[in-house]
Amino acid sequence: xxxxxxxxxxxxxxxxxxxxxxxxxxxxxxxxxxxxxxxxxxxxxxxxxxxxxxxxxxxxxxxxxxxxxxxxxxxxxxxxxxxxxxxxxxxxxxxxxxxxxxxxxxxxxxxxxxxxxxxxxxxxxxxxxxxxxxxxxxxxxxxxxxxxxxxxxxxxxxxxxxxxxxxxxxxxxxxxxxxxxxxxxxxxxxxxxxxxxxxxxxxxxxxxxxxxxxxxxxxxxxxxxxxxxxxxxxxxxxxxxxxxxxxxxxxxxxxxxxxxxxxxxxxxxxxxxxxxxxxxxxxxxxxxxxxxxxxxxxxxxxxxxxxxxxxxxxxxxxxxxxxxxxxxxxxxxxxxxxxxxxxxxxxxxxxxxxxxxxxxxxxxxxxxxxxxxxxxxxxxxxxxxxxxxxxxxxxxxxx
Amino acid sequence: xxxxxxxxxxxxxxxxxxxxxxxxxxxxxxxxxxxxxxxxxxxxxxxxxxxxxxxxxxxxxxxxxxxxxxxxxxxxxxxxxxxxxxxx
Numbered sequence: 250x251x252x253x254x255x256x257x258x259x260x261x262x263x264x265x266x267x268x269x270x271x272x273x274x275x276x277x278x279x280x281x282x283x284x285x286x287x288x289x290x291x292x293x294x295x296x297x298x299x300x301x302x303x304x305x306x307x308x309x310x311x312x313x314x315x316x317x318x319x320x321x322x323x324x325x326x327x328x329x330x331x332x333x334x335x336x337x338x339x340x341x342x343x344x345x346x347x348x349x350x351x352x353x354x355x356x357x358x359x360x361x362x363x364x365x366x367x368x369x370x371x372x373x374x375x376x377x378x379x380x381x382x383x384x385x386x387x388x389x390x391x392x393x394x395x396x397x398x399x400x401x402x403x404x405x406x407x408x409x410x411x412x413x414x415x416x417x418x419x420x421x422x423x424x425x426x427x428x429x430x431x432x433x434x435x436x437x438x439x440x441x442x443x444x445x446x447x448x449x450x451x452x453x454x455x456x457x458x459x460x461x462x463x464x465x466x467x468x469x470x471x472x473x474x475x476x477x478x479x480x481x482x483x484x485x486x487x488x489x490x491x492x493x494x495x496x497x498x499x500x501x502x503x504x505x506x507x508x509x510x511x512x513x514x515x516x517x518x519x520x521x522x523x524x525x526x527x528x529x530x531x532x533x534x535x536x537x538x539x540x541x542x543x544x545x546x547x548x549x550x551x552x553x554x555x556x557x558x559x560x561x562x563x564x565x566x567x568x569x570x571x572x573x574x575x576x577x578x579x580x581x582x583x584x585x586x587x588x589x590x591x592x593x594x595x596x597x598x599x600x601x602x603x604x605x606x607x608x609x610x611x612x613x614x615x616x617x618x619x620x621x622x623x624x625x626x627x628x629x630x631x632x633x634x635x636x637x638x639x640x641x642x643x644x645x646x647x648x
Numbered sequence: 649x650x651x652x653x654x655x656x657x658x659x660x661x662x663x664x665x666x667x668x669x670x671x672x673x674x675x676x677x678x679x680x681x682x683x684x685x686x687x688x689x690x691x692x693x694x695x696x697x698x699x700x701x702x703x704x705x706x707x708x709x710x711x712x713x714x715x716x717x718x719x720x721x722x723x724x725x726x727x728x729x730x731x732x733x734x735x736x
Contacts, residue, residue, distance in 0.1 A: 280705045288710075320709045328713060355722035358715075373717070374693045408719040413676050417719040466719070471676060473688045508692050517691065610695040647694075 282322045289315040289330070292378035294615075294643030300635060312378065314345065324352040346399055357407040365399050366449075367406070367419045367464040368480045369502035369523040371558070372398045379647035382562050383601050384617050387523075387583035389556020393593065394585070395527040396556065397426065397449040397482060397500065400460065415473065417466035424451040425460025425484035428496055431534050431592075434488070442592040442627065444534035445552050447486060447498055447527065456494065460484030466504075474509040478502075486529065498529040516565035516574075524557040536592065550590025558583035564607075577605040577613075587626070595626030611647035616640075677723050682731025685724050693718065699735035707732045 293310025312334045319327040328350075332343035348362030365373045371390060375381055390396050402423030409416045431444030451460075462482030469475055480502040487493030504523040511518050529552035536546045562579035581601045587593050603617035621637045629635045677685070690696045702710060711729035714720060720728075 280708075284705060284709045286706060286709050288713075318709055318713050320712055323712075326712050326716065350716050352712075352715075352722070360716065380694045406716070406719060408721050408724075410677055410721060415721075419719075473692065476692065506692060510687075510691075607695060610697050610701070 284318075284320040286318045286320075287315055288318060288648060289313070290377045290379045290645065290647040292643050292645040294384065294641060296384070296639065296641050298637055298639040300637045314377070326350045356409050357405065359403070359405050361403045363399055363401045364404060364421075366397050366421070366423070366462065366482065368397050368462065368482055368500065369464075369504040369525060370476075370478060370506065370521070371504075371523055372396060375521070377647065378643070378645035379611050379613065381645075382560065382577065382579040382605060382615070383581055383603050384615060384619070384641035384643050387556070387558035387560075387581060388585035388597050388599050388621075389525055389554075389558075389583065393443070393446065394556065395447065395500065395554045396502070396525045397447075400424065400449065400462075401452060402459070413471035415468040417468070417476075417478070418463070420461075420463040422459045422461050423484075424454040425456075425458065426482075426486050426498055426500075427451045427455050428486040428488075428493055428498070428529065428532070430487075430491070430493055430532075438535075438537050441535070441537055444536075445529065445532070445550065445588070445591050446593060447500075447529065456485050456487060456489040458485035462500075464502075472509070474507060476504075476506040478504040478506075480504070487532075493532055496530045496532050498527065500528070501526045510566060512567070514563065514565075515567035516563055519562045519564075520560070522557070522559040525555060527554045528552070548590070550588050550594075552588050552591070554585075554587050556583070556585040562603075575607045577603075577607065579603040579605065579617075593626060595623060595629070597621060597623040597626065613645055615643040615645060617643075677721065677727075680727070682727035682729075682734075686728045686731050689718065689720065689724065689728065697732070699732045701736075702732075703736065704733045707736070 291311050291313040294308070296305070296307055296309050298305045312332065314330055314332045316330045317328065321327070326349065329347035330345035332345050334341050334343070344363065346363045346365055348360050348364045350358050350360035352358050367373050371387065376386060400421070400423030402421055404419060404421035406419040409418070426447040426449050429440060429443045429446045429448055431438060431441035433439040460482060461484060462480065464478055464480040466476050466478035469477070481500070483499035484497065485495070486498045487496035502523060502525045505521065507518070507520040509518055510516065531549055531552060533547050533549045536548055538545050558581060560579060560581035562577055564577040566574050568574040579602070583599050585595065585597045587595045599619060599621040601617055601619040603615055606614045608614070617640070619639045619641065623629055623635045623637070687696060707729050711725050715722070715725040
């Protein structure tokens with residue numbers, strides 16, 4: 250019996266040892282050079298607006314912006330962002346950007362495709378709902394605004410440290426903006442109320458003349474708390490072969506940023522501002538007659554517009570109370586002045602105040618009150634000032 | 649059109665100058681830690697990300713994305729990513 254037990258034990262040990270010899274030890278995990286991520290952001294909320302006696306109260310959302318990132322090795326990146334929203338009973342899909350980048354050296358990157366333009370800082374850095382401290386963009390951005398959001402072309406960008414300072418730069422060439430003449434290619438009226446505005450989604454160059462632009466930003470202090478930037482963007486904007494073929498436009502922007510945790514106030518103070526100026530060469534446009542028997546009327550105007558915003562926020566990140574340190578208060582003032590004599594002439598001002606709560610670093614609840622005063626523009630009777638007050642409750646999330 | 653030519657004349661030397669400058673840049677970034685760069689740079693646009701939000705591989709990808717988006721240098725990016733990977 251004892252011999253059988255010893256023999257069995259020896260056999261088990263021999264078999265186990267042989268098996269262990271045949272099974273290789275697991276190798277440490279080595280990630281592949283190619284990586285893919287889906288990131289993005291979304292928001293939903295409730296908008297309440299009151300204009301005179303007219304009240305609009307509606308839930309909005311969910312706006313969903315997935316961002317696809319493909320990392321091909323250490324130097325090559327492709328990224329694209331789409332914007333899904335529900336408008337007028339239909340799913341609307343926006344094509345925000347799609348571009349590929351190559352790191353040339355430690356301080357320089359080249360990229361090509363459809364890209365957010367570094368014209369100031371709001372569009373490129375601050376517009377995502379989980380970054381924007383308010384429910385919407387300042388006046389002068391978006392449809393009918395004067396600040397370009399994106400362009401199709403090629404860009405060289407990067408940063409260069411100079412002593413304790415840092416210089417950020419970007420130079421780019423795109424298809425350039427397009428002039429809205431109020432007429433389509435066949436000479437029929439098409440959005441005549443927007444004649445003289447610039448459109449920035451130029452998927453095919455309308456005149457074979459590129460738009461050129463750039464931004465230079467300086468961070469003068471070693472702690473990177475202050476940034477001052479200047480942007481310029483311009484080119485021919487009229488359609489090739491049309492009477493607007495020689496019309497050009499020049500856009501300028503200056504921006505400022507101060508962000509710093511200030512011990513004296515036990516929290517983060519964040520101040521940002523941007524001023525945009527748009528100058529389009531003077532041109533003649535046609536206003537359709539109200540009565541078909543009357544002749545249409547030609548008119549012109551000095552096509553210069555400006556828009557600006559300034560905002561400040563405070564978050565008591567050094568507060569002893571864990572709840573208090575997640576609150577933030579913010580204030581923003583913005584204005585938009587469209588050219589006198591244009592069908593879209595308007596002078597608008599807006600102020601907003603917000604109380605935000607950060608559930609974590611990328612999720613926040615935004616409660617804001619906004620007051621807008623508008624003279625001129627769509628739907629505003631001549632000579633009247635329209636006042637719109639609104640309350641917005643938004644939940645924004647980055648992922 | 650004159651404005652456009654002026655713009656081109658302004659941007660071309662700027663582009664050439666930047667290429668030359670980028671090949672011989674000096675910096676005091678070398679004196680900063682990854683944690684310090686994380687605290688100084690991310691907050692310029694959004695709240696500082698929690699290191700535990702992503703794993704080591706994801707931080708590499710996000711680092712490359714943010715290097716381009718936020719105009720970071722290679723050294724800044726590497727230090728920030730290494731800090732996030734060490735603290736997640």
